[in-house]
Amino acid sequence: MDIHEYQAKELFRSAGIPVPPGEVARTPAEARRIAEELGGRVVVKAQVHIGGRGKAGGVRLASSATEAESHASDILGMDIRGLTVGKVLVTRAEDIASEAYVAVLIDRRRQSPVFIVSPEGGVDIEEVAAERPEAILRLPVDPRYGLLPHQAFRLADFLYAEAGHARQAARIMDRLYRVFTSNSCSLAEINPLIVTVAGQVRAIDAKVSLDDSGMKRLPELEALRDTSSEPASETRARQAGLSFVKLDGDVGCCVNGAGLAMATMDLVKYYGGRPANFLDIGGSSNPDKVVAALEIIASDPHVKVILFNIFGGITRCDDVAKGIVEARSRTAIAPPIVIRLSGTNEAEAIEILGEAGLAAYSSMDQVVERAVRMAGSA
């Protein structure tokens, strides 16, 4: 789960990482009040879960509270790559002497946390990595020891020649690693980490992603979730314990298992259709989950047909069939449903569906082709 910059800065602040003062505003008037309290120049920053805010005009400098208010009124409600801005961070503008990049993240290949730092901050780090790999230091951390003092200093030394700056940065590395571990992060990034004209090292941007699995142990982090930045269907699916991603096609997909769910979406495209969603109902054949899945998919007005693809291994096909029949009796599902069931108790399942007037296919290709055709002619 991604959290907003202002929330990430709150985590930084409480860990002792210096960040400029600022507050989040939901209205232009609030932005004005915050700017007045901060005094001087401020930056008004869109709070959305997507990169490239600056290029989209979502980050603006204001030299007065009046200007901050007017920027906030421009940015609030703005659409940045499909996301509507509901909040802005109003923060003190800093006089920047230099910008660096610092991140700690989980490196899949090394199977450990790794620090990535570069004296070239404020830009896209993937570009720096591609063009000037020598400007980047990657330092893996043994999770059993944590970030050792000499490692923190080595990172800092790579960024700054000036001893005073390096000392401040080493402390920041140490604290950033603590933020990373104590909040079960998959990423904690400062881009840029700046040195002010007065020689102070500060984080003026913050990006934090939390590991969904780790969050279960830290329920207080759930409060950081911003459901306004996701489709209502995704919020609902999460509450129902379903793994769901909304897409923009018209073939609704309900599948057991993530790999098979992806393969089913791909097959929809192969036959010329467009999947409306990714949905994994998991191993459970609990009818409540099937009902929730059907309701969520059917609530998308673009969906013209709902495709079930169930491979019964541990999941029993007859249980899923009962779930589908029960779901239809509990709630009106407008789009037609096409079903493929194969594996454990397949014959029983086909009988249950047959009694309810539903036909089942046993081949994945057949059912997907049929679904795509139905969506095309609907």
Added chain:
Amino acid sequence: MAVFVDDQTRLVVQGITGRDGSFHTRQMAEYGTRIVAGVTPGKGGGNLDTGGTRIPIFNTVDRAVEETGANTSVIYVPPPFAAGAIMEAADAGIGLIVAITEGIPVQDMTRAVALVQDRGSRLVGPNCPGLISPASRTKVGIIPAQVTAPGPVGVVSRSGTLTYEAVSQLTRAGIGQTTCIGIGGDPIIGTNFIDCLSAFRSDPETEAVVMLGEIGGTDEQEAARWVREHLSKPVVGFIAGRTAPPGRRMGHAGAIVSGSAGTAREKVRAFEENGIRVANRPVEITDLIREALGP
């Protein structure tokens, strides 16, 4: 022959008294797997009846190994305790640890894999369906045995039901398997594609390999290069997630395209460039394997 699990496997089930643990223990026993012990802290001294044999339960893996000579463990322990269970097994000298549990915190896993490596054990998973070697009727995990059959194909996959789908199509076409391995859908896993391909290379019974990959990470790309340099047996590949949007997690914690890395297109290209024949649909896997095996 087979890889990783066979008739030498002496299995201990960690979390044997839980709902999933007891259910799958019975399934594994019924299939023919030699299960010598179970572990649930606090339930030592009891046993689990699998309809014929009673499996003794111990409080610790260490005791189970001492008393029964267990050499392989399978873990059905809930996520908050699962990394601990993996480390306990490694500390007890278990050679092969198979972690089925989904949802283990990634940072827990970074510590667990480091310890497993130090102890010289092999971890398969987590968040995986486990392994099955049909010829010796040995199943460690949750793969439904009825979709498999003994034969010459090694299968290695990052997913569960997609594997069952592919394997069941092979079996229906009369093509059996040496071993099917689910390596897991998490970003950090103990055994990767190359480890499995390398084992299949050394297994004289394995004549061809099916590799089922998906979006996220670079494991498939590295495996593809490895195949070109080290494996003369034919490999057929499939990549799930061609229609997945970037930056979104597709069910599996590891199935996410981050930045420009880990796309299906990149993986398919790596397969093709390195002599791995790519199935565009699951059903093509069987056709390509049939061609690869020849008459």
